[in-house]
Amino acid sequence: MEIRENIIIPLGYGKFVRSDKIIALEPIEEDRGPGRRTRVYVEQIGIPLIASRTETAVLANIVETPKEVMEATAALELLHDIYDDIHQIGPMLRKSIRKEAQLDLDKIERRIEEILKHEVEV
Incomplete structure (x- = not known):
């Protein structure tokens, strides 16, 4: 993988x-949810920034990355x-x-859960 330089990444x-x-x-x-998906450590910033995007989406x-990988990443982020x-919806x-x-x-x-577990194993 090669890092793209001087590209502004949305968190x-x-x-x-x-x-x-x-x-x-x-x-x-822990405490993951909308607005809290990934800690992003940045040069010269002492504490990590909290991103609302998944680590795979930020990494993409x-x-x-090829277009197919980006599309798969977007689909996984949506999942x-x-x-x-759904996890936050109560039983009633x-x-x-x-x-x-x-x-x-x-x-x-x-x-x-099955899909995401399988994706981690791959």
Whole structure:
């Protein structure tokens, strides 16, 4: 992989950083959710910036990647977003959605977990 130099990378919510100044990406495991996906360590900044984008999405902007990889990355980021949003829906609302819209959020959540788990293993 080759770092693209002097490219401005969006971190989300109006935060941007130069691609060649990013020194590390760390996925947020606890308290992860909308607006809190990745810690981005940047040269000459003592604390990491919090990105609302996944580490793979940020990395895809930093390095030169083929179009197919970028599309797959965007799809995975969307799945992460959907999973995080569904995960925050409580049991009462889930039951109501299942009854009113015949949409089983538990099943969708499990399927997304399977897909994301498989992606990590690959």
